[in-house]
Amino acid sequence: MTVLSNKKILFIICGGISAYKSLETIRLFKKNNAEIKTILTKSAKEFVTPLSIASLSQGKVYEDLFSVENENEMDHISLSRWADLIIVVPATANTISKLSQGSSEDLASTVILASNKQTFLVPAMNVRMWEHKSTKDNLKKLKSFGYKTIGPVIGDMACGEYGEGKMSDPLIILNEINNFFLYQKKHKKIKALVTAGPTKEYIDPVRFISNKSSGKQGYEIAKSLSKRGFETTLITGPTNLDIGDEINLIKVETAEEMFKATQESLPVDIAIFSAAVADFRVNKKDTNKIKKQDKLTLNLEKNIDILNYVSNHNSMRPKLVIGFAAETNDIDKNARLKLENKNCDWIIANDVSKKDSGFESDYNEVIVYYKNKKNNKEKLAFKKKSEISEEIVDRIINQIN
Ligand code: PMT
Secondary structure, three states, X not given: OOOOOOOXXXXXXXXXXXXXXXHHHHHHHHHOOOEEEEEEXXXXXXXXXXXXXXXHHOOOEXXXXXXXXXXXXXXXXXXXXXXXXXXXXXXXXXXXXXHHOOOOOOHHHXXXXXXXXXXXXXXXXXXXXXXXXXXXXXXXXXXXXXXXXXXXXXXXXXXXXXXXXXXOOHHHHHHHHHHHXXXXXXXXXXXXXXXXXXXXXXXXXXXXXXXXXXXXHHHHHHHHXXXXXXXXXXXXXXXXXXXXXXXXXXXOOOHXXXXXXXXXXXXXXXXXXXXXXXXXXXXXXOOOOOOOOOOOOOOEEEOOOHHHHHHOOOOOOOOEEEEEEEEOOOHHHHHHHHHXXXXXXXXXXXXOOOOOOOOOOOEEEEEEEEOOOOOOEEEEEEEEHHHHXXXXXXXXXXXXX
């Protein structure tokens, strides 16, 4: 048994001189008992043959998007669902460019676009192409979508030039994928809970008090945790977002419902509170729609602080409790106060007075405050929320290891 035993790997081979190395890569994966299917792009067939791949992988080789034979057996959606992981090897500059645009012009790009699995790109190209700003920008974009890369390395190239752009060695590729699955296995028994989105506090059956939270930051954290193998539960207030089947999704509306769902999800090992929970609810919600009147006085009462409840739990306090702090001023002072008063291990503070980060935006800029670390403050640069989430999860993994 190896960590790759029975893992379903979808290889996508693109047209580049390094395509010949994909044969050795497939041989190594097969030797480690992986189950392999392969998609060959049109130009890849100029470099390797379907027959050689089928012999080495002992699996089906797909070529065309609209092949009747393939449609009967497995369409592009089923193929993307079948895979535990996708490897694009070699990932040419052209493929990287197409993927960054969300293209779906052939079977390979369609399957990747339809996939919710981890995709690894193994770039290989001429050094100038690799160093070109457009390739760098395309890769940056793909990484922000969650794609991972292996290599390239520096060395002599088929074109006679020397530099960075050479495809990683098949053994290195095998090692990286092994590590990915090892981490997944290691984290499988670790339970993580994330709260996200706003809450709605009803005034009457049709009106409510809420806030601008879109849920994006919390959803991205849940996705990053799940991708790294954590058993993830996401408790979310109302949002327009979707999330994969791997995540245990609990939808709530009010702070009271969020609290109840959190209580029922305990115990967990890690809890991250990114939801913007309303601090108050209407004392007595009207059962009928309130009629128009000159003046309306609302009587508000305090909602329970969910984070506080969990971080001070006698028997079920998670090993790592992470709160968020949405601040418009005195960030440093307020975040440190929340770290202390809410008994958190970390507080992740964001400035929500800015337009291009914090609430609703796809981007954020956060400062992590640590309780028990010498260097107790760390700023993460302005980035996509998906990238910030990856960085937060990197730090969670470091901490629990
Ligand atoms: O959802 P997005 O549009 O992506 O925006 C992301 C975000 C700005 C909402 C997010 O990054 C963020 O800052 N979330 C926390 C928002 C917030 O309510 O902060 P707070 O400072 O009021 O609360 C501090 C902490 O206590 C938070 O972890 C909050 O989840 C928690 N809390 C607060 C009140 C309450 N009743 N229960 C809680 O658990």
